[in-house]
Amino acid sequence: MNSHEKMLGLLDLFDSEDNAVSVTVEEMHDRLGYTRSTLYRYLKTLTDAGLLTSLPSVGYMLGPRIVELDYKIRTGDILIRAARPVMEGLASQFRGIALLCRRYRFDVLCVHQESGTDAIHSGYERGRRRSLLHGAASIAILSYLPDHQLRKFHGEAKEQFKQAGFGETLRDAKALLREHRQRGWVSTAGDVTPGLTGIAAPVFDARSEIIGSLSLTLPDSQLHAKALGDIAERVTFCANVISKTIAYS
Template structure:
């Protein structure tokens, strides 16, 4: 900690207060929350304001975040590569579940597996990377569709061509709609035998800073291995997507 500048750290602490606080905050309240004198807080605010990180409302004399932070945030998002960002999480989830883990993203009207880490088991289920498929067709894809606008869902499902991959495949659009409501209500999807006999997928959404879902993670494996440890795999999957969403700036 010898390399840490206390003034910079206090500035960072001050900025982070706005993540879970009202839009505008006064010096007195900031002083209490930071446990610093009003004079010290005012100096921090003046410095941050001079660089555009903080701005003061001339009418209320209270402070809010400045536009420089918006510029920096936009730059981060532009430079952000979801695959590079996700790989440590995918690897960790595989190490904890010992099953295939895939990262699925929405691309226009389709879903794509953009990254995967295979199961270490000799007998395992696997998928093809960068494969494009309908948003209603797999566990990870349905999670993405469940969090889209109702109009978009209707549009996608109107064009759906249901195929009987297994005896458990969807036979009606209404049953897909019902499942989408369940997925969004509980925050995850567990599906067996829909597309491949003897295969179970457990998937959950990743939220970005704006609260949108454009990616999901799914753990997939033989049902006779996945179902007995379903609760543990679900717990690990939810913990992973929650951590990823938080790092992307999502706040519940």
């Protein structure tokens, strides 16, 4: 890695599985192996840019610039602006929770949520990341992943694919994902949270490339086929509205 990549690598320490809120200089030194002079130089640059901040007895944390950028994304992101009205209607009509997700590397990131019920609460809130292999919102994106990216992902996570029910081989996974594409939507029951059903459809950009998904979470894991199909048709319609709005923006 070059020096810029190493410096930005400090931000990855706040994206680890242990959900670290703060990191000390000693922890950074132990985990990254940078010399202390290099480490302090990187920290000064990131702090001056507002990307990191520090407290003497706590360590380094994500800085105020991150908060400012998040506000600008929430208020100005074209995808969120296109999705918010249809998500509000969808959540209200079916008394569920509508989620807008974006693909992030080989994961899925929730970028917006609208709730139409107090009966359930989704822990999959804005800013939370989840595997591409679990949940309707994720699988709706995975189904349209370009072939070379799917091959790479499967090569890195063969056992995870198997455990998630995608079969023994890449060929098995492709066959299942092809079925999802042909249907145009994905549903899962209790895959992420017991007792809940997720229904999701893909969202595409102006080049018809997959960028995310629109999903609806419902407090019922045993919807009969007709009800499921009717709701899925509406979710798919709303996802298409978002895709077309983005294309014409």
